[in-house]
Amino acid sequence: MKLQTEILIIGGGATGAGILRDLSLRGIPSLLIEKGDFLSGASGRNHGLFHSGGRYVVSDPEAARECIAENRILRKIAPHCIEETDGFFVSLPEDGPDFRDRFIQACKDANVPAHLLSRDEALSLEPGLTPTLLSAVKVPDGAIDPFELVLSNAKDAETYGGKFLLHTGVTSLLMEENKVKTVLAKDLLHGEEYQIEASHIINATGAWADEFLKLAGLRVAMALSKGSMLITNQRLTHRVINRCRPPSDGDIIVPNHTVSILGTTSVRLEDAENFEVTPQEVSRLIRETSRMIPAIEEARFIRAYAGIRPLFQSEEKGDDRAISRGFVLIDHGKKDGIKNLITITGGKLVTYRLMAEKTSDLLCQKMGIHAPCSTHLKPLPGAGKLSGLKDRLKTLGKSETLCDCELVRKEEVEEVLKEGKLKNLQDILHRTRLAKGTCQGGFCVYRLLGILNESGLAEGDSNNILKGFLEERWKGIRPILWGSAVKEEELMEGIYKGLFNL
Amino acid sequence: MHNSWPKTNSDVCIRCATCMAVCPVSRVTPLFPGPKHAGPGAERFRKPGDPSVDKWIDLCIGCHLCDLVCPSGVSISEMNLIAKAKYLDEKGRPFRDWLLTHSYLFGQLGSFSSSVLNRLFQNGVVKWFVESILGIDRRRELPAYQSSTFRQWFKSHPSKGQRKIAYFYGCYINTNEVEVGKATVQVLEANGFEVFLPPQECCGIPMLGNGDFNGARKMALKNVPSLLQAIQSGSDIIFSSTSCGHMIKHEYSHLLNIPGSEEVAKHTFDLFEYLRNLLESGNLNSRFKKLPIKAAYFAPCHLRSLGIGLPALEILRLIPGLQIDNIEADCCGLGGTFGFKKEKYEISQEIGKDLKEAIDRLTPEIVLTDCEGCRMQIRHLTGLKVLHPIQILRDALLQGIDKEVGR
Numbered sequence: 003m004k005l006q007t008e009i010l011i012i013g014g015g016a017t018g019a020g021i022l023r024d025l026s027l028r029g030i031p032s033l034l035i036e037k038g039d040f041l042s043g044a045s046g047r048n049h050g051l052f053h054s055g056g057r058y059v060v061s062d063p064e065a066a067r068e069c070i071a072e073n074r075i076l077r078k079i080a081p082h083c084i085e086e087t088d089g090f091f092v093s094l095p096e097d098g099p100d101f102r103d104r105f106i107q108a109c110k111d112a113n114v115p116a117h118l119l120s121r122d123e124a125l126s127l128e129p130g131l132t133p134t135l136l137s138a139v140k141v142p143d144g145a146i147d148p149f150e151l152v153l154s155n156a157k158d159a160e161t162y163g164g165k166f167l168l169h170t171g172v173t174s175l176l177m178e179e180n181k182v183k184t185v186l187a188k189d190l191l192h193g194e195e196y197q198i199e200a201s202h203i204i205n206a207t208g209a210w211a212d213e214f215l216k217l218a219g220l221r222v223a224m225a226l227s228k229g230s231m232l233i234t235n236q237r238l239t240h241r242v243i244n245r246c247r248p249p250s251d252g253d254i255i256v257p258n259h260t261v262s263i264l265g266t267t268s269v270r271l272e273d274a275e276n277f278e279v280t281p282q283e284v285s286r287l288i289r290e291t292s293r294m295i296p297a298i299e300e301a302r303f304i305r306a307y308a309g310i311r312p313l314f315q316s317e318e319k320g321d322d323r324a325i326s327r328g329f330v331l332i333d334h335g336k337k338d339g340i341k342n343l344i345t346i347t348g349g350k351l352v353t354y355r356l357m358a359e360k361t362s363d364l365l366c367q368k369m370g371i372h373a374p375c376s377t378h379l380k381p382l383p384g385a386g387k388l389s390g391l392k393d394r395l396k397t398l399g400k401s402e403t404l405c406d407c408e409l410v411r412k413e414e415v416e417e418v419l420k421e422g423k424l425k426n427l428q429d430i431l432h433r434t435r436l437a438k439g440t441c442q443g444g445f446c447v448y449r450l451l452g453i454l455n456e457s458g459l460a461e462g463d464s465n466n467i468l469k470g471f472l473e474e475r476w477k478g479i480r481p482i483l484w485g486s487a488v489k490e491e492e493l494m495e496g497i498y499k500g501l502f503n504l
Numbered sequence: 505m506h507n508s509w510p511k512t513n514s515d516v517c518i519r520c521a522t523c524m525a526v527c528p529v530s531r532v533t534p535l536f537p538g539p540k541h542a543g544p545g546a547e548r549f550r551k552p553g554d555p556s557v558d559k560w561i562d563l564c565i566g567c568h569l570c571d572l573v574c575p576s577g578v579s580i581s582e583m584n585l586i587a588k589a590k591y592l593d594e595k596g597r598p599f600r601d602w603l604l605t606h607s608y609l610f611g612q613l614g615s616f617s618s619s620v621l622n623r624l625f626q627n628g629v630v631k632w633f634v635e636s637i638l639g640i641d642r643r644r645e646l647p648a649y650q651s652s653t654f655r656q657w658f659k660s661h662p663s664k665g666q667r668k669i670a671y672f673y674g675c676y677i678n679t680n681e682v683e684v685g686k687a688t689v690q691v692l693e694a695n696g697f698e699v700f701l702p703p704q705e706c707c708g709i710p711m712l713g714n715g716d717f718n719g720a721r722k723m724a725l726k727n728v729p730s731l732l733q734a735i736q737s738g739s740d741i742i743f744s745s746t747s748c749g750h751m752i753k754h755e756y757s758h759l760l761n762i763p764g765s766e767e768v769a770k771h772t773f774d775l776f777e778y779l780r781n782l783l784e785s786g787n788l789n790s791r792f793k794k795l796p797i798k799a800a801y802f803a804p805c806h807l808r809s810l811g812i813g814l815p816a817l818e819i820l821r822l823i824p825g826l827q828i829d830n831i832e833a834d835c836c837g838l839g840g841t842f843g844f845k846k847e848k849y850e851i852s853q854e855i856g857k858d859l860k861e862a863i864d865r866l867t868p869e870i871v872l873t874d875c876e877g878c879r880m881q882i883r884h885l886t887g888l889k890v891l892h893p894i895q896i897l898r899d900a901l902l903q904g905i906d907k908e909v910g911r
């Protein structure tokens with residue numbers, strides 16, 4: 003099928019969705035294509051830390067400034083995606099006060115509000131902290147729900163005329179002298195092929211940026227780094243807990259809905275497709291984070307997962323003055339003579355909006371049109387949604403719940419299904435908290451399949467869908483299989499092998 | 505580390521829903537989401553600073569049946585109780601709850617007040633007042649106070665024997681079922697014990713059941729030192745009320761962290777558990793006379809939760825002529841003061857229905873059970889004569905004792 007658009011965005015992560023919204027608000031016709039669902043890349047596999055900038059104040063003050071500025075904006079435009087928890091930078095005896103003092107000064111310089119708390123003050127607010135801590139510095143960190151964020155962006159973009167095709171990957175680029183003429187893409191579920199013509203193409207493929215550029219015969223000097231994270235069964239703290247030392251492995255604990263996420267690691271990778279969490283990473287994360295929260299040693303984990311971040315060689319960064327060091331924006335017209343191609347990658351979830359703004363500004367400049375950005379002013383839709391834990395608990399018993407662990411109601415899922423466009427189970431799981439709790443979908447996904455079957459929405463054989471889901475689920479559980487998790491899995495095995503004969 | 509992370513933690517819940525099959529409350533009302541959801545499930549959604557939104561938590565009757573079946577050892581009822589305490593602390597407790605949980609104070613007024621109170625409680629106007637102003641259901645008979653308390657009887661009763669044993673009798677025996685106390689003393693004496701009554705207050709379970717941790721702790725802090733003293737003087741402690749016993753043996757240490765309570769728990773025994781120990785060591789006086797009665801026995805939730813089997817049933821089966829059946833039902837539904845509350849009366853009755861039907865099928869002449877709450881509820885449900893098993897044991901053991909058995 004032939005398609006035509008003004009702008010074609012490749013990649014449905016926070017960056018791509020942010021650009022789609024930004025351009026749509028500016029009235030520029032745009033189409034986004036994504037090889038999986040929204041959030042299939044790093045946007046759906048990160049730590050969920052709503053940075054205050056604290057993490058970067060010492061090592062990269064410019065990135066810190068960006069974070070705190072965006073932090074302030076997102077609180078206003080995306081309150082339903084953010085839990086304003088605050089964060090602590092905790093100093094342990096072995097960290098000493100030197101780094102802390104530098105940290106506080108750097109916060110001042112970067113305009114990140116910071117408050118020094120005594121040991122007792124910190125402990126009274128977060129009793130789970132180790133009693134041996136020296137002090138804690140309070141900063142406006144928080145927790146961000148990337149799913150809500152990206153989907154709200156996509157939804158608003160759609161309202162303003164933005165279009166997207168999911169499960170559709172770019173397979174090759176047809177080049178013509180100094181530009182990309184046609185983009186060939188394929189629906190990866192049903193095989194439909196597209197030839198897409200666009201006046202400009204934006205490469206927002208994150209860690210796949212280099213792989214994508216290869217299709218145009220270009221390269222960007224980047225390496226891949228895997229970061230692994232562990233999810234506990236319950237929230238261990240109600241604030242973000244960072245270690246007050248130069249960033250390293252296992253120094254963040256982020257509360258996220260009902261759980262806490264511990265992270266992270268940094269391991270060089272060759273390829274962005276096949277990776278898993280290793281036992282060494284699991285031990286390291288637990289060892290390091292439990293120094294701050296001792297109960298982690300005894301805590302139950304429900305899942306391990308990893309995401310990939312792109313790392314850039316220094317010349318790639320900052321070779322254009324407009325580019326912040328936090329992210330990389332490349333005009334391939336200037337750099338390589340391909341005049342209708344832009345790459346935007348790197349950065350943070352928290353800076354997605356800024357990245358979208360800068361990309362769209364560059365595009366407008368190239369197109370010679372004057373259309374100012376408004377994403378810093380216009381709130382995202384959905385601000386009235388259920389978000390707090392207590393709001394969810396309130397619904398218990400009010401109507402049929404599908405997911406007992408996360409209290410997802412049947413109505414809520416039906417609502418998502420009504421919106422349509424969902425192609426597989428994972429799409430539904432991205433749009434609700436179903437299967438994100440203690441049993442990791444063991445008890446609710448087969449119920450969900452029942453609904454899908456009833457409504458004729460299940461594509462393909464339910465048994466196969468279930469098998470696929472269980473394999474995915476198993477990947478997340480295998481690395482944390484001890485204690486209560488083993489018991490849980492035995493029960494699951496009984497249910498799926500014994501009762502369902504899978 | 506293990507100590508700071510007790511097993512009340514919902515982390516060990518594997519979501520199997522075994523507990524859902526036994527909860528008497530969720531069995532009868534959709535208003536209560538059941539142990540899995542109310543306990544470890546909801547726990548994941550509770551944040552220290554958030555106001556309580558789990559209004560239904562007040563419906564948990566505290567029977568501990570869920571705890572008993574959980575394969576992972578989650579202390580579900582305890583979790584519920586803590587959440588309930590928080591909910592009630594925020595919402596405020598009606599004066600009615602204070603009245604119900606402090607009935608021991610009436611006992612302290614002494615026998616003088618009993619006739620006045622009893623007559624008052626029968627009065628139509630008072631019943632109206634009790635229901636509409638206080639919120640105590642008018643269909644409930646309020647327990648009748650006896651003209652002389654157990655303590656008064658005991659004072660004039662010279663107890664003698666070779667070994668001393670301390671008796672924790674509980675408020676209800678003191679003021680409302682004096683006969684149970686007498687029977688306990690008489691049976692122990694017939695086994696060669698000299699009974700004494702260590703200074704004691706209400707065990708605190710009515711307050712705890714209503715989520716009033718401070719009130720309960722106050723009671724516990726008075727009882728524990730006195731019981732410790734009895735233990736240090738070389739005697740064991742027995743209780744005839746399984747609710748008081750469960751409170752002393754479990755909640756004092758587990759929930760309330762009362763210093764010395766572990767030691768107390770080690771030396772405190774259910775009356776029939778104690779008698780069964782005597783039986784096992786060949787020291788039980790079992791010269792029973794024949795009692796040709798058809799009886800049915802109900803094991804109270806708190807007894808089951810003590811994890812000691814059904815010692816009363818074992819001992820009663822030694823009595824010749826006594827035909828005794830075990831009643832197969834989960835919970836009587838009274839739940840301490842729960843069933844007195846107007847808004848919970850229907851639930852309480854609905855839970856009790858199974859028990860009533862089970863009793864009807866057995867057609868007993870009398871029903872026996874170790875807990876005063878269960879006795880009240882079974883009387884209310886069936887109109888039958890309901891006694892503590894010790895009263896029957898006493899009758900079988902001692903001839904010619906006054907037969908003003910129970911009510």
Ligand SMILES: Cc1cc2nc3c(=O)[nH]c(=O)nc-3n(C[C@H](O)[C@H](O)[C@H](O)COP(=O)(O)OP(=O)(O)OC[C@H]3O[C@@H](n4cnc5c(N)ncnc54)[C@H](O)[C@@H]3O)c2cc1C
Pocket residue numbers: 012013014015016017018035036037038039040041042043044045046047048049050051052053170171172173206207208209210214228229230266308309310311346347348349350351352353
């Ligand atoms: C371990 C880890 C922890 C992190 N923690 C945080 C944090 O706590 N806070 C924070 O703010 N940021 C965090 N980040 C950074 C943040 O996740 C990323 O910066 C952000 O998600 C990047 O979004 P993106 O849209 O640029 O890339 P992605 O989300 O990776 O999106 C790229 C998309 O492009 C698609 N794609 C690739 N190739 C093709 C193709 N050929 N055709 C079609 N589609 C294609 C992919 O499927 C993918 O969905 C973390 C990152 C990692 C890896």
Ligand code: SF4
Pocket residue numbers: 526527528529530538539542563564565566567568569570571580581584
């Ligand atoms: S204690 Fe009893 S009423 Fe409460 S949840 Fe458990 S089984 Fe149900």
Ligand code: SF4
Pocket residue numbers: 516517518519520521522523524539540544573574575576577578580
């Ligand atoms: S029985 Fe125990 S493990 Fe199973 S759902 Fe209930 S609390 Fe959880």
